[in-house]
Amino acid sequence: GIQVEQSPPDLILQEGANSTLRCNFSDSVNNLQWFHQNPWGQLINLFYIPSGTKQNGRLSATTVATERYSLLYISSSQTTDSGVYFCAVDRGGDDKIIFGKGTRLHILP
Amino acid sequence: NAGVTQTPKFRVLKTGQSMTLLCAQDMNHEYMYWYRQDPGMGLRLIHYSVGEGTTAKGEVPDGYNVSRLKKQNFLLGLESAAPSQTSVYFCASSYEPDRGSHEQYFGPGTRLTVT
Numbered sequence: 001g002i003q004v005e006q007s008p009p010d011l012i013l014q015e016g017a018n019s020t021l022r023c024n025f026s027d028s029v030n031n032l033q034w035f036h037q038n039p040w041g042q043l044i045n046l047f048y049i050p051s052g053t054k055q056n057g058r059l060s061a062t063t064v065a066t067e068r069y070s071l072l073y074i075s076s077s078q079t080t081d082s083g084v085y086f087c088a089v090d091r092g093g094d095d096k097i098i099f100g101k102g103t104r105l106h107i108l109p
Numbered sequence: 110n111a112g113v114t115q116t117p118k119f120r121v122l123k124t125g126q127s128m129t130l131l132c133a134q135d136m137n138h139e140y141m142y143w144y145r146q147d148p149g150m151g152l153r154l155i156h157y158s159v160g161e162g163t164t165a166k167g168e169v170p171d172g173y174n175v176s177r178l179k180k181q182n183f184l185l186g187l188e189s190a191a192p193s194q195t196s197v198y199f200c201a202s203s204y205e206p207d208r209g210s211h212e213q214y215f216g217p218g219t220r221l222t223v224t
Binding site: 030031033035041042043045048086088090092096097098099100101102 | 142144149150151152153154157167168197199203210211212213214215217218
């Protein structure tokens with residue numbers, strides 16, 4: 001099956017800093033999503049981005065499907081950005097969705 | 110829209126007891142999923158369904174059964190709970206054929222402890 005690797009596994013930043021999270025996948029995919037799991041455990045959709053670039057406020061994401069990676073950019077970090085960021089992929093149709101192990105982000109005030 | 114809801118939110122079971130977790134979605138999604146999340150393991154797919162009346166095994170199906178008798182509901186059953194099934198369980202749904210979207214939406218989770 002598809003392997004999904006996220007890096008870095010852990011990231012500690014000062015409030016106001018920018019960060020880039022990476023998701024590599026081992027095979028072609030039709031669907032890719034980024035999620036944020038907040039400290040209360042809630043999973044929040046950030047981007048549905050099988051290819052291309054999307055932006056939503058301070059967050060943006062780029063997926064280069066041909067090179068099998070996706071990047072999540074967080075600018076001007078706030079303490080509320082803390083939590084775990086997951087990337088999830090699948091090949092479409094009835095294929096299973098596979099999650100990476102996540103990047104744990106901690107923003108210091 | 111309520112989105113994806115799960116009941117119960119918390120449960121404590123003794124080893125050998127059985128229970129059913131209920132997931133409901135009101136987005137007319139075709140696909141539904143059950144995941145478990147353990148510390149340091151990310152999310153692992155237990156079972157999923159691509160339509161009413163269908164189910165399929167995910168990555169970690171042993172010890173669980175599922176049913177999808179109605180499109181909006183997906184049930185996860187534990188017939189004989191074991192301490193290894195202590196986890197947080199998430200339900201999700203996806204796939205709107207009209208929009209061609211596979212965007213996945215998650216419920217709030219169920220925290221299960223088996224003693």
